[in-house]
Amino acid sequence: MRYFLRYILVSAALAAGLAACSSTPEDEQKPAAVEERQQVPLPAGGATTQPVKPDSVARVDLTGAGKPPPRAPHNDPGNILSRRSIYYDLDQYTVKDQYRELVEAHAKYLRANLQLKMLVQGNTDERGSREYNVGLGQRRSDGLKKMLLLLGVKEEQVEAVSLGEEKPADAGHDEAAWSKNRRSDILYSGEF
Amino acid sequence: MPRMRKLLAAFFVAFLPQLATAQLSIEITGAGAQRIPVAVVPFAGEAALGPVVTAIVKADLERSGMFRILEVPAIVPVPTEASAVNYAEWRARQADGMVLGSVAVRPDGRLEVRFKLHDVVKGADLSGVAYTLSRDQVRSTAHRISDYVFEKLTGVRGVFSTRIAYVVKRGPRFELQIADADGAGEETALASLEPIISPSWSPDGRRLAYVSFENKKPVIYVHSLLDGKRNVAANFKGSNSAPAWSPDGARLAVSLSRDGGSQLYLVNPDGSGLRRLASSSGIDTEPVFSPDGQTIYFTSDRGGSPQVYRMPVSGGTPQRVTFEGSYNVSPRISPDGRLLAYIARNGGKYQVATMDLATRQVQVITDSDKDESPSFAPNGRMILLATVVGGRGVLSAVSSDGRVKQRLTISAGDVREPAWGPFTK
Numbered sequence: 189m190r191y192f193l194r195y196i197l198v199s200a201a202l203a204a205g206l207a208a209c210s211s212t213p214e215d216e217q218k219p220a221a222v223e224e225r226q227q228v229p230l231p232a233g234g235a236t237t238q239p240v241k242p243d244s245v246a247r248v249d250l251t252g253a254g255k256p257p258p259r260a261p262h263n264d265p266g267n268i269l270s271r272r273s274i275y276y277d278l279d280q281y282t283v284k285d286q287y288r289e290l291v292e293a294h295a296k297y298l299r300a301n302l303q304l305k306m307l308v309q310g311n312t313d314e315r316g317s318r319e320y321n322v323g324l325g326q327r328r329s330d331g332l333k334k335m336l337l338l339l340g341v342k343e344e345q346v347e348a349v350s351l352g353e354e355k356p357a358d359a360g361h362d363e364a365a366w367s368k369n370r371r372s373d374i375l376y377s378g379e380f
Numbered sequence: 381m382p383r384m385r386k387l388l389a390a391f392f393v394a395f396l397p398q399l400a401t402a403q404l405s406i407e408i409t410g411a412g413a414q415r416i417p418v419a420v421v422p423f424a425g426e427a428a429l430g431p432v433v434t435a436i437v438k439a440d441l442e443r444s445g446m447f448r449i450l451e452v453p454a455i456v457p458v459p460t461e462a463s464a465v466n467y468a469e470w471r472a473r474q475a476d477g478m479v480l481g482s483v484a485v486r487p488d489g490r491l492e493v494r495f496k497l498h499d500v501v502k503g504a505d506l507s508g509v510a511y512t513l514s515r516d517q518v519r520s521t522a523h524r525i526s527d528y529v530f531e532k533l534t535g536v537r538g539v540f541s542t543r544i545a546y547v548v549k550r551g552p553r554f555e556l557q558i559a560d561a562d563g564a565g566e567e568t569a570l571a572s573l574e575p576i577i578s579p580s581w582s583p584d585g586r587r588l589a590y591v592s593f594e595n596k597k598p599v600i601y602v603h604s605l606l607d608g609k610r611n612v613a614a615n616f617k618g619s620n621s622a623p624a625w626s627p628d629g630a631r632l633a634v635s636l637s638r639d640g641g642s643q644l645y646l647v648n649p650d651g652s653g654l655r656r657l658a659s660s661s662g663i664d665t666e667p668v669f670s671p672d673g674q675t676i677y678f679t680s681d682r683g684g685s686p687q688v689y690r691m692p693v694s695g696g697t698p699q700r701v702t703f704e705g706s707y708n709v710s711p712r713i714s715p716d717g718r719l720l721a722y723i724a725r726n727g728g729k730y731q732v733a734t735m736d737l738a739t740r741q742v743q744v745i746t747d748s749d750k751d752e753s754p755s756f757a758p759n760g761r762m763i764l765l766a767t768v769v770g771g772r773g774v775l776s777a778v779s780s781d782g783r784v785k786q787r788l789t790i791s792a793g794d795v796r797e798p799a800w801g802p803f804t805k
Contacts (some may be wrong), residue, residue, distance in 0.1 A: 262643030307596060316730065317709040317723060317752060318577050318797070319677055320686055322591075322598060323635070323642040326619050330640060348637070349597035350619045354575035361476045361771070380596040 228298075235272060243308065261297065262376050268293045272374040274332065275367065281327045283335055295339035302342065307375040308332050312349045313356075313366035318352055325350030332372045408671065415448040416533055419475040422459040423495065424482040429518055433483060433493060440540045440562060443763075450475055461496035467503040468615025475500045477533050479525075481508070490514055493521055497529055506532050510563045519564065539757045543567075543801040544764060544786065545579040545588055546775060551794040558589060558605065561757075561800070563788050569605055580623050580632075581801045582649075588799075589613060589623035589649070591634055600634055602649045613651050624668045625643075625649075626693075627720030632675055633657065644678060646693075658691060658698060669693070670713050677711040677720065688722055699740035702735065704742060708752060719780060721763050723781040732765055734780060755800045756780075757770035766796040 210298060221258035262269040276288040286360030298304055312321040328349035338347055412770030420434045420443060441447040452475060460482040470478050496508035509528060513523075520541065527538030529687050539561055546559035548555045554576045559566035570576060574593040581588060586605060591598045598621045603610040614620035618637035625632060630647055635642045644664045646656040658664055669676060670690075677690045680698065687708040691698040704706035707725035717737070724733040724742075729749035735742045748769040748774035757764065762784070764777045769787070777786040777789070788795070 219639075248668070253709070257683075315684075316707065317666065317679070319635070319666045320663065320709050322621045323665045324620055326642050327663065328635045330637070347597075347617055350621075350642075351575075351593060351598070352577075352621075352639070354577065354593055375596070 200343075216234060262297045269297055273371050276328060276370040276371070276372075278366075281324075282372075283329045283332055291335055292339060295336050295341050298336065298341045298345050299339075301347070303377075304345065304347070305377045306336075306341075306346045306352075307334075307380040308348045309373045309375065310348065310356060310359050311371050311373065312353050314353045314356065314361070317351075318354070321327055322350045322352035325352045328370075332374075384437065386743075390627060391461075399619070402454065405792070412564065415446060416476050416631060417448045417450055418477040418479070418529070418533070419450045419470065419473060420454050420479045421452050421455065421459060423493070425481075426481075426483045426721050427573035428485075429483060429491070430515070430517045431522070433518060433522045433525070434479075436519060436562075437479070437526045437529070440523060440538075440566045443562065444530065444538075445779060445786075447477075448532070448533055455768075460689075461494045461508055464504075465498055467498070467500055470498070470500040472802075477506075477529065479529060486512070493518075493525075495525055495528075497532055503516075518532075519560070523560065523562075536654065536761060537759045539759050539762070539800075539803070541804060542683065542758055543585070544755075545581065545799045546577065546766075546795055547576050547797040548793045548795050549575075549773070556588070556603075558801075561789075564598070564692060569608070570610075576621055578798055579799045580625055581796060581799055582625050583627055583629045583802055585802045585804055587649070589620050589625065590765050597697075600632070613649060614647055614654075615651075618655075622665045622667060624666075626669050627673040629670055632676075633669065633791060635665035635667065644676070657693075659699075666710055668712055671715055671717045679709045688720065695743055702742075708733070712756055713778065714756050715758055716760055719760070721756065723751055731762060732778065734763075734782075743782065745778050746776070746785075747781070748776065751776075753797050753799075755798050757800050758803045762800075764800045766798055766800045784790075 196379065217264060247359045248356060261267045264270055271290055274283060298306060308329040310325030312324045329350055333348040356369045357370040357371065387389050410563055419640050420438050422434050428435050442567045447454050461480050463480060469670055478498045478500050479495055480750060481493065484492045486492050490511050492510060494508065494510040497506040499506050513521050513527050523540040526540040530538030540716050542561045543558055544561055545556065545558050552573055554572050554574065555568045556570040556576050556579060557566045557617040565651045567590065572592060572594055577591045579588050579590040588605065589601045590601060590603065592601055592623060598619045599612060600614040600620045600623045601610045603611045613623065613632055614634050616638035620634065620636055621682060622635040631646050632645055634646050641667050642663045643659065644667050646655045646657055647653060657676065662680050664678055666679040667676050674691055674693055677688060679686050680689045683700060685699055685735065686709050688702040688708050688711040689698040689700050701720065702722065705724055705726065710723045712721045720735040720737055722733055723730050725745065726744065730751050731748065732751050732754050733742055733744045733746050733796040744779055748767040752766045755764045756765045757765050762777050762779055764775060764782045767774060767776050773796045775798050777782065
């Protein structure tokens with residue numbers, strides 16, 4: 189979840205940068221954003237007061253400020269490419285079948301966008317030697333990289349590294365946490 | 381009765397409110413069976429100083445687990461190093477060793493500390509030293525007196541004047557810190573929002589090699605402690621990790637994944653002169669040099685489970701060193717080259733084990749269960765390690781024979797990745 193939020197933030201920053209340089213045709217065709225106000229829940233106990241609207245006049249802004257930035261496919265929450273983590277069983281380093289579609293989608297995306305680079309970070313749970321865990325995390329990221337290369341991705345596009353046990357997704361100390369920490373994370377250009 | 385005292389000590393450490401200071405505090409949880417009884421008489425004139433010299437000396441000696449510090453009744457007039465000694469009187473107090481001394485302020489404002497050590501059993505004057513120092517050197521001078529007493533009475537060089545490096549994690553912050561061996565006087569060499577692991581002291585004690593994740597991947601840096609300047613020693617494609625200095629300080633052994641997998645290489649501390657050391661289809665990591673610089677010990681899972689191996693630095697076939705159990709990692713060699721310390725997993729517990737390299741006899745020397753990163757004191761007598769107590773990372777020290785145990789805790793933070801520095805001049 190935290191990673192997900194981070195990607196959203198990174199994507200917003202990234203896209204804001206892109207928007208400053210150029211605007212794509214797709215971008216121009218998008219309608220102006222409609223601002224959505226969050227519904228204010230009524231206080232419990234069935235109070236009958238109405239929330240007072242701070243401003244009764246809807247504002248129309250054509251200056252471009254507040255326009256949602258364009259999203260790269262790998263940052264679009266609706267796109268499979270926004271899924272960036274794959275998880276492993278204890279002492280396992282091969283990509284499970286359930287992630288095949290995900291890995292294939294990333295491979296296809298990299299093949300179609302040769303300017304994009306990817307960093308694969310392998311991670312382990314906290315048990316055992318920190319340095320040996322760097323080795324185990326590397327085994328995971330190397331495995332994912334190898335799979336991407338077999339799917340036609342160019343070697344120069346992918347770097348496989350390890351964070352060992354140093355960047356847990358879940359700070360807990362039980363199997364529920366550890367299963368979230370045995371993972372490989374995918375980062376794209378601009379995110380590393 | 382000593383057990384009772386230990387329990388009380390543990391109680392106070394556990395329940396006293398944590399002080400605001402970040403300084404490491406040390407708790408002794410076990411002591412050697414044969415402790416030398418020593419009397420340290422308060423030095424004439426020391427009460428006027430900030431830190432009390434004899435209090436630091438007594439704490440040093442006590443902490444080593446090799447001495448029993450005797451209570452000394454108030455003596456009038458206060459004796460100095462020049463006073464005549466009535467050995468029979470000190471024998472009656474059961475002292476084997478006795479220290480007398482004085483502190484004086486010189487006309488230039490500097491201090492002069494003089495002391496003399498006596499062998500009470502033999503009735504012999506074991507000589508002493510006079511130091512001239514500034515007021516901010518009282519602590520370091522006290523550690524030198526402790527080193528002197530330790531060496532004269534045990535025949536082994538003391539490590540009270542050495543320093544340790546470790547990493548503290550506080551919230552999102554990681555700090556690489558340096559402190560005196562007693563945990564006092566800590567200084568931060570590097571602060572980062574990304575992890576720092578595997579600090580390794582250069583043999584001259586002036587530089588640290590370590591792994592920093594500040595670039596979203598592990599990169600090896602060499603950091604000069606005096607001026608804070610640092611250079612990249614290894615930042616190849618992939619992971620760069622596990623640096624260890626050669627005894628001559630000319631090279632680093634490292635584990636790199638640049639050619640696929642985690643493999644051993646040698647590289648100069650300035651990043652030049654890369655050379656591959658070994659090849660395997662497994663993970664090869666955690667290299668360390670033997671004290672003579674001829675052999676590399678390392679962790680490898682080439683045989684199916686992680687075990688300690690060794691190979692000549694000049695190349696050749698690695699030989700497996702550890703055989704018991706399915707997880708033996710993080711090898712370190714004692715300064716005399718005779719003892720291998722490593723982390724062994726025993727039924728889910730990660731503990732420090734030692735192996736006598738001549739007899740191959742293995743001994744588990746800790747009773748904690750999440751031990752990591754053992755590090756020999758430069759005299760080989762103690763091993764510093766990281767462990768977890770009450771969900772918090774702490775440092776612990778254990779004598780190489782497992783008898784003496786100490787715990788170093790720091791308030792408001794997790795401490796890990798200790799490395800004991802070399803002897804300083």
